Amino acid sequence: MIAAPPTAPSLRLDKLLWHLRFAKSRSVAHAMAERGHxxxxxxxxxxxxxxxxxxxxxxxxxxxxxxxxxxxTLPARRGPPSEAQACYEQI
Structure with a gap:
């Protein structure tokens, strides 16, 4: 039997938006994601x-x-802004 290939770690979009401080609360992040923009x-x-x-x-x-x-990288927690900004780069 062949083992399934390992998948890359992932995070829900709403949780990511909250962790990276683009939303003040998880419910606001959820609404942002559900809007479709x-x-x-x-x-x-x-x-x-x-x-x-x-x-x-x-x-x-x-x-x-x-x-x-x-x-x-994916954030492990909702930390200070400097920690959140280190997880992404502006394009």
Whole structure:
């Protein structure tokens, strides 16, 4: 029997938005994801449970601006802003 290939670690989109401090609460992050305005690797996302992995590119409408970020690593927790900003790079 052949073992399944290991999958890369992932995190729910709403939890990621909260951990990276793009949303003040998890419920706000959930609503942001469900609105359908966020893109993951160029594809529209309509589910907060969508899996996000390191290396993915997110397009986020935040107020009057649109931010495009590439995830370097997945955050382990919702830490201070400096810790959150170290997990992604602005494109």
């Amino acid at each position: 966020i893109r993951l690797n160029g594809r529209r996302v309509e589910k907060a449970s969508c899996a996000v992995r390191a290396g993915d590119v997110l397009t986020l409408p935040l107020g009057e601006e649109v931010r495009v970020i590439r995830l370097r």
